[in-house]
Amino acid sequence: MITFDSVTKRYADGTVAVDGLSLEAPTGEITVFVGPSGCGKTTSLRMINRMIDATEGKILLDGTPVQGIDPPTLRRSIGYVIQQAGLFPHRKIVDNVATVPYLLGWDKKKARARAMELLERVGLDLKLAERYPFQLSGGQQQRVGVARALAADPPVLLMDEPFSAVDPIVRTSLQEELLRLQAELNKTIVFVTHDIDEAIKLGDQVAVLRVGGRLAQLAAPKTLLSQPADEFVREFLGHDRGIRRLSFISDGGLRLRTDLAVPEDFTGPSDEPWLLVVDGARKPLGWISPDRPSERLPYGTYVKGRDSLRTALDAALLSPSGCAAAVDESGAVVGVATREALDEALAVAADG
Numbered sequence: 001m002i003t004f005d006s007v008t009k010r011y012a013d014g015t016v017a018v019d020g021l022s023l024e025a026p027t028g029e030i031t032v033f034v035g036p037s038g039c040g041k042t043t044s045l046r047m048i049n050r051m052i053d054a055t056e057g058k059i060l061l062d063g064t065p066v067q068g069i070d071p072p073t074l075r076r077s078i079g080y081v082i083q084q085a086g087l088f089p090h091r092k093i094v095d096n097v098a099t100v101p102y103l104l105g106w107d108k109k110k111a112r113a114r115a116m117e118l119l120e121r122v123g124l125d126l127k128l129a130e131r132y133p134f135q136l137s138g139g140q141q142q143r144v145g146v147a148r149a150l151a152a153d154p155p156v157l158l159m160d161e162p163f164s165a166v167d168p169i170v171r172t173s174l175q176e177e178l179l180r181l182q183a184e185l186n187k188t189i190v191f192v193t194h195d196i197d198e199a200i201k202l203g204d205q206v207a208v209l210r211v212g213g214r215l216a217q218l219a220a221p222k223t224l225l226s227q228p229a230d231e232f233v234r235e236f237l238g239h240d241r242g243i244r245r246l247s248f249i250s251d252g253g254l255r256l257r258t259d260l261a262v263p264e265d266f267t268g269p270s271d272e273p274w275l276l277v278v279d280g281a282r283k284p285l286g287w288i289s290p291d292r293p294s295e296r297l298p299y300g301t302y303v304k305g306r307d308s309l310r311t312a313l314d315a316a317l318l319s320p321s322g323c324a325a326a327v328d329e330s331g332a333v334v335g336v337a338t339r340e341a342l343d344e345a346l347a348v349a350a351d352g
């Protein structure tokens with residue numbers, strides 16, 4: 001666990017970057033620091049591994065003040081990932097990842113084997129190991145950055161906007177990769193971003209900071225969205241707060257119709273504007289409108305009992321019918337959530 005106990009950072013020119021910050025980042029969880037530019041996120045993060053020293057207050061690592069640990073020792077137990085990866089340009093990828101093992105005096109073979117294992121773990125093709133950083137895409141470089149930070153298997157990982165320099169699609173896959181890795185590794189992660197969507201997706205808890213380095217709210221994403229502490233947090237969460245909140249509401253309340261799924265040889269007639277054609281295993285094939293039964297249109301699915309209302313809504317928006325196909329874990333259709341059913345569920349969610 002990382003504890004901030006009334007931590008203040010005043011730079012030499014008098015700038016108060018962090019002001020009386022107190023919070024805990026629990027072991028094995030992802031704590032996200034989010035807030036506008038200049039609110040002290042990077043300063044807070046760097047005080048943990050003593051790249052910056054606090055002016056007042058204490059930061060404790062499992063109860064021990066970091067100020068009492070010499071920086072090299074401290075940094076061996078703390079991995080650090082920054083924007084644009086910060087790889088050494090003249091070292092091959094494998095040697096970049098093995099940086100800390102080399103520093104720890106591992107023999108070269110063991111260090112390289114560890115590096116290869118980590119490259120695989122973060123989802124990189126091992127062929128890339130012999131390349132140099134400039135020969136990799138931005139997203140690949142970020143993965144290498146994560147692999148390098150994990151090389152010595154540190155219990156703590158600090159990540160400062162690690163995914164903000166890549167395009168949205170690569171960014172999404174990096175976020176998913178991080179969550180997958182974290183499910184295996186259970187590191188204590190402090191993750192800095194200014195993107196509220198990223199904070200909500202990755203954080204077990206989210207600390208919203210305001211300029212001047214003051215904590216506006218510390219809460220689980222769901223609580224943050226449903227109970228913003230004040231106007232600043234509400235503004236920061238933005239107008240999409242309602243939509244985002246749906247990610248935390250189960251699809252359980254959605255009324256399903258089972259009469260709208262029809263077999264491939266269906267010829268009509270029907271009074272329904274839309275019907276979902278399914279194969280022999282009840283896997284969806286496409287929507288038809290009964291007046292044009294040969295034209296199958298795109299559909300979207302969500303897994304009943306597992307996915308959120310947000311996923312169900314996204315599934316409906318993917319389809320010209322405006323309906324979402326509810327499937328079981330095997331992908332077989334169990335029913336259809338019509339636009340009316342979605343409207344009802346959204347109305348209930350808005351009240352809750």
Ligand SMILES: Nc1ncnc2c1ncn2[C@@H]1O[C@H](COP(=O)(O)OP(=O)(O)OP(=O)(O)O)[C@@H](O)[C@H]1O
Binds near residue numbers: 039043
């Ligand atoms: N070395 C320094 N000397 C003086 N002021 C500094 C120094 N480093 C940072 N600051 C100031 O401290 C405040 C917090 O900076 P910090 O880099 O922690 O913000 P941040 O939240 O990480 O911002 P960003 O989202 O832009 O990365 C800012 O006002 C910044 O200008």
Ligand SMILES: [Mg+2]
Binds near residue numbers: 041
């Ligand atoms: Mg910063």
